[in-house]
Amino acid sequence: xxxxxxxxxxxxxxxxxxxxxxxxxxxxxxxxxxxxxxxxxxxxxxxxxxxxxxxxxxxxxxxxxxxxxxxxxxxxxxxxxxxxxxxxxxxxxxxxxxxxxxxxxxxxxxxxxxxxxxxxxxxxxxxxxxxxxxxxxxxxxxxxxxxxxxxxxxxxxxxxxxxxxxxxxxxxxxxxxxxxxxxxxxxxxxxxxxxxxxxxxxxxxxxxxxxxxxxxxxxxxxxxxxxxxxxxxxxxxxxxxxxxxxxxxxxxxxxxxxxxxxxxxxxxxxxxxxxxxxxxxxxxxxxxxxxxxxxxxxxxxxxxxxxxxxxxxxxxxxxxxxxxxxxxxxxxxxxxxxxxxxxxxxxxxxxxxxxxxx
Amino acid sequence: xxxxxxxxxxxxxxxxxxxxxxxxxxxxxxxxxxxxxxxxxxxxxxxxxxxxxxxxxxxxxxxxxxxxxxxxxxxxxxxxxxxxxxxxxxxxxxxxxxxxxxxxxxxxxxxxxxxxxxxxxxxxxxxxxxxxxxxxxxxxxxxxxxxxxxxxxxxxxxxxxxxxxxxxxxxxxxxxxxxxxxxxxxxxxxxxxxxxxxxxxxxxxxxxxxxxxxxxxxxxxxxxxxxxxxxxxxxxxxxxxxxxxxxxxxxxxxxxxxxxxxxxxxxxxxxxxxxxxxxxxxxxxxxxxxxxxxxxxxxxxxxxxxxxxxxxxxxxxxxxxxxxxxxxxxxxxxxxxxxxxxxxxxxxxxxxxxxxxx
DNA sequence: TTGTACGCGTTATCAT
DNA sequence: ATGATAACGCGTACAA
Numbered sequence: 055x056x057x058x059x060x061x062x063x064x065x066x067x068x069x070x071x072x073x074x075x076x077x078x079x080x081x082x083x084x085x086x087x088x089x090x091x092x093x094x095x096x097x098x099x100x101x102x103x104x105x106x107x108x109x110x111x112x113x114x115x116x117x118x119x120x121x122x123x124x125x126x127x128x129x130x131x132x133x134x135x136x137x138x139x140x141x142x143x144x145x146x147x148x149x150x151x152x153x154x155x156x157x158x159x160x161x162x163x164x165x166x167x168x169x170x171x172x173x174x175x176x177x178x179x180x181x182x183x184x185x186x187x188x189x190x191x192x193x194x195x196x197x198x199x200x201x202x203x204x205x206x207x208x209x210x211x212x213x214x215x216x217x218x219x220x221x222x223x224x225x226x227x228x229x230x231x232x233x234x235x236x237x238x239x240x241x242x243x244x245x246x247x248x249x250x251x252x253x254x255x256x257x258x259x260x261x262x263x264x265x266x267x268x269x270x271x272x273x274x275x276x277x278x279x280x281x282x283x284x285x286x287x288x289x290x291x292x293x294x295x296x297x298x299x300x301x302x303x304x305x306x307x308x309x310x311x312x313x314x315x316x317x318x319x320x321x322x323x324x325x326x327x328x329x330x331x332x333x334x335x336x337x338x339x340x341x342x343x344x345x346x347x348x349x350x351x352x353x354x355x356x357x358x359x360x361x362x363x364x365x366x367x368x369x370x371x372x373x374x375x376x377x378x379x380x381x382x383x384x385x386x387x388x389x390x391x392x393x394x395x396x397x398x399x400x401x402x403x404x405x406x407x408x409x410x411x412x
Numbered sequence: 413x414x415x416x417x418x419x420x421x422x423x424x425x426x427x428x429x430x431x432x433x434x435x436x437x438x439x440x441x442x443x444x445x446x447x448x449x450x451x452x453x454x455x456x457x458x459x460x461x462x463x464x465x466x467x468x469x470x471x472x473x474x475x476x477x478x479x480x481x482x483x484x485x486x487x488x489x490x491x492x493x494x495x496x497x498x499x500x501x502x503x504x505x506x507x508x509x510x511x512x513x514x515x516x517x518x519x520x521x522x523x524x525x526x527x528x529x530x531x532x533x534x535x536x537x538x539x540x541x542x543x544x545x546x547x548x549x550x551x552x553x554x555x556x557x558x559x560x561x562x563x564x565x566x567x568x569x570x571x572x573x574x575x576x577x578x579x580x581x582x583x584x585x586x587x588x589x590x591x592x593x594x595x596x597x598x599x600x601x602x603x604x605x606x607x608x609x610x611x612x613x614x615x616x617x618x619x620x621x622x623x624x625x626x627x628x629x630x631x632x633x634x635x636x637x638x639x640x641x642x643x644x645x646x647x648x649x650x651x652x653x654x655x656x657x658x659x660x661x662x663x664x665x666x667x668x669x670x671x672x673x674x675x676x677x678x679x680x681x682x683x684x685x686x687x688x689x690x691x692x693x694x695x696x697x698x699x700x701x702x703x704x705x706x707x708x709x710x711x712x713x714x715x716x717x718x719x720x721x722x723x724x725x726x727x728x729x730x731x732x733x734x735x736x737x738x739x740x741x742x743x744x745x746x747x748x749x750x751x752x753x754x755x756x757x758x759x760x761x762x763x764x765x766x767x768x769x770x
Numbered sequence: 771t772t773g774t775a776c777g778c779g780t781t782a783t784c785a786t
Numbered sequence: 787a788t789g790a791t792a793a794c795g796c797g798t799a800c801a802a
């Protein structure tokens with residue numbers, strides 16, 4: 055009995071990797087070309103043929119080989135996402151927003167965590183590799199060094215950036231100058247005059263542009279109120295809670311400490327609140343604190359902040375990329391600026407009489 | 413002058429996608445087979461030939477086409493990562509740990525955010541697609557429904573899970589029962605006898621196994637201390653801060669509210685702290701709070717918790733996957749259990765005299 | 771040690 | 787509307 059199989063199936067080893075387009079073509083009694091056309095929704099296929107092919111493909115649970123398809127077509131249905139950090143709320147929220155959009159359009163996400171500058175980055179980004187694996191690229195607020203920028207430009211792929219400016223690339227972001235201006239103005243309006251600012255170090259930083267722009271916003275606000283941020287009231291943090299604590303410590307050690315501190319990010323602002331608590335300084339009674347971002351957990355510290363809609367930033371970036379992917383011809387570069395909004399919570403208040411007059 | 417080019421280069425249009433193996437072979441004066449062997453470090457290539465090929469490949473900045481290579485070899489150098497959430501610290505930290513390991517070994521990460529159960533998940537996971545695009549799979553604490561589990565099993569790929577148990581798959585995690593036992597025992601040791609527990613709902617939950625195990629740990633601890641958690645002191649949260657607040661509210665509304673609350677995650681525990689603050693209940697004087705995880709921001713709320721080393725979980729999972737990828741034959745299934753550690757901070761203390769005697 | 775030639779599974783061009 | 791067939795770029799028997 056068993057011998058029958060051995061005869062009818064000479065060398066047909068069981069193929070575990072699933073059906074091929076040939077199997078579908080045979081089973082449907084058409085050519086592979088027709089199967090391809092039918093499955094991809096192209097025209098020049100009769101409705102009944104298409105229906106039959108679809109049916110057969112379904113029963114064989116046929117899925118085209120991505121390798122073969124992209125070898126021929128040059129398209130991979132994969133977009134890359136470059137981030138400097140994976141463990142920070144801002145980036146994962148961006149990715150989350152972008153991912154849902156891209157997946158709905160049939161794209162997969164390949165993750166590139168390039169880390170801070172100066173780490174083992176050379177190996178991560180490789181022009182050729184990117185070009186051959188990806189249909190498009192999302193660069194999320196990662197500071198790139200000049201060679202990397204050049205590489206991305208030569209890459210002839212649609213590139214969309216979030217939170218940084220890459221010449222020629224579509225871009226989405228917020229107005230960092232305005233956001234910082236809003237935060238600082240809030241403190242000044244409350245009556246604070248001795249204010250401290252914790253920013254990013256524009257020299258050694260991963261978020262160079264953001265650091266520069268937010269400081270510019272601070273500068274404008276204080277100037278409008280005819281106030282100065284003395285040199286020793288402007289310190290650098292590393293955008294983390296711990297960094298915020300350390301920076302706050304330095305500010306609070308001054309002989310005339312500030313009555314209010316603004317941090318360039320919510321994480322650092324939370325650090326300020328922690329350091330204040332550690333020293334027994336009450337917020338907001340003795341120290342007002344404001345940040346920027348509206349981090350997911352900022353409300354747990356009742357932190358006043360300037361909100362940016364991070365999921366929407368991600369979705370918008372994905373949308374721009376998709377429209378670039380759909381093969382439309384190069385229009386001119388697009389830039390989207392999303393609004394920000396002051397969120398007043400309990401970490402800011404008018405300064406104490408005593409502090410104010412000091 | 414220009415006419416010379418037209419003659420010598422009949423149809424050679426400029427290929428923007430980079431050099432192919434043929435270009436390298438021509439430039440090095442060898443065959444494509446030799447180039448392939450030389451570049452992939454196989455033997456049967458003379459040292460000088462190899463050196464020449466390497467040099468030429470470098471100057472042409474040649475990179476093999478992943479599509480062509482995987483079409484032929486069946487390997488993609490891509491591993492998939494399945495997560496239920498992208499925006500939660502636990503998952504991104506896992507991914508971060510895994511990513512660094514995998515990248516060092518030349519693998520790329522393809523992200524699958526499958527969301528909570530019951531959402532638009534069917535489209536995300538497709539057996540054939542996964543099989544053809546991936547060399548391996550990391551399943552991070554995502555509850556899969558039975559069809560999905562079956563699909564992954566049929567997938568003949570190395571699969572490693574973190575925080576859940578998939579029959580036959582290598583697995584890494586912590587001892588959730590012990591971790592919960594530790595947390596609850598800490599409260600009981602301090603003298604608390606009226607304790608509340610905020611767990612995950614084992615029925616509608618994304619973290620079914622975790623929910624079940626952590627409750628079991630609680631059960632063992634209270635049993636050992638001859639204490640009961642009355643039915644109305646055991647409530648469900650959704651693992652978020654907001655969910656923790658809501659659940660805490662319910663507990664604190666009881667006629668005899670607990671003097672201590674344990675939450676199955678730090679995020680929910682932070683929610684408890686927030687809700688307590690909202691109601692003017694002081695922590696730890698009037699209410700002790702303990703969580704599990706040691707979330708990145710838990711220290712900002714001075715939260716006592718049971719730490720798990722999440723980055724290490726990710727790295728370990730990646731390591732298991734890599735050893736599965738390297739083609740070694742099936743040994744028996746491996747399970748790694750990483751230790752946990754009680755981290756005592758300021759959110760727990762002995763109960764007030766009055767509350768204790770109540 | 772090296773080269774030749776075939777096949778991987780698809781898409782695209784042409785002919786019918 | 788459909789079919790035959792030539793690439794796509796690489797890996798690898800097998801021949802030399």
